[in-house]
Amino acid sequence: GESVGLHLPTLSVQEGDNSIINCAYSNSASDYFIWYKQESGKGPQFIIDIRSNMDKRQGQRVTVLLNKTVKHLSLQIAATQPGDSAVYFCAEINSGSARQLTFGSGTQLTVLP
Amino acid sequence: EPEVTQTPSHQVTQMGQEVILRCVPISNHLYFYWYRQILGQKVEFLVSFYNNEISEKSEIFDDQFSVERPDGSNFTLKIRSTKLEDSAMYFCASRQDPSGANVLTFGAGSRLTVL
Numbered sequence: 001g002e003s004v005g006l007h008l009p010t011l012s013v014q015e016g017d018n019s020i021i022n023c024a025y026s027n028s029a030s031d032y033f034i035w036y037k038q039e040s041g042k043g044p045q046f047i048i049d050i051r052s053n054m055d056k057r058q059g060q061r062v063t064v065l066l067n068k069t070v071k072h073l074s075l076q077i078a079a080t081q082p083g084d085s086a087v088y089f090c091a092e093i094n095s096g097s098a099r100q101l102t103f104g105s106g107t108q109l110t111v112l113p
Numbered sequence: 114e115p116e117v118t119q120t121p122s123h124q125v126t127q128m129g130q131e132v133i134l135r136c137v138p139i140s141n142h143l144y145f146y147w148y149r150q151i152l153g154q155k156v157e158f159l160v161s162f163y164n165n166e167i168s169e170k171s172e173i174f175d176d177q178f179s180v181e182r183p184d185g186s187n188f189t190l191k192i193r194s195t196k197l198e199d200s201a202m203y204f205c206a207s208r209q210d211p212s213g214a215n216v217l218t219f220g221a222g223s224r225l226t227v228l
Contacts, residue, residue: 032215043204043219093215100169101217103156
């Protein structure tokens with residue numbers, strides 16, 4: 001079946017370095033993608049989103065890149081901070097009326113001092 | 114900042130018992146959702162709710178599950194007869210109408226432990 005998934009389950013980076021979290025998706029009909037951050041014991045928190053007609057979108061310290069040719073999504077975090085330690089999920093929105101999210105498996109980002 | 118609130122934060126129940134999880138979505142949102150996350154796994158869609166009816170549901174959302182919005186404020190998820198495998202974090206989420214943002218805002222979750 002169609003799904004959204006992540007390449008790596010864990011990622012460790014030094015504080016101050018840049019982080020890149022990758023995600024592969026298989027539903028070519030998805031028209032909207034979102035990155036969520038989930039800290040321990042909390043619900044998913046919106047980070048940044050991108051429409052399928054874009055290939056790059058920047059936020060504060062974060063950039064999302066979308067490559068529709070290879071169905072790949074990435075989240076780049078600049079100058080990673082200890083507070084960035086969390087699980088990061090990519091999610092796609094289906095084109096149905098309810099616009100429900102389908103989440104990937106998640107990548108645990110650990111920021112080392 | 115507006116937020117989605119969920120109660121209880123943690124509930125422990127015996128297998129076979131009924132459980133009701135409550136959510137207060139953001140006030141001007143019209144689409145409501147329940148998701149669940151089994152420990153260490155990804156967040157899974159359960160059901161979406163709009164205009165006082167279910168708009169979509171997943172295979173997980175079987176006859177043991179039901180949702181309702183009894184008073185225009187609370188959005189509840191009921192599990193009629195809990196099973197061990199229902200143990201998970203249950204997240205409520207809400208979204209503005211279709212002309213608004215696509216982003217779902219999630220609550221902090223309710224942890225359900227079935228013994």
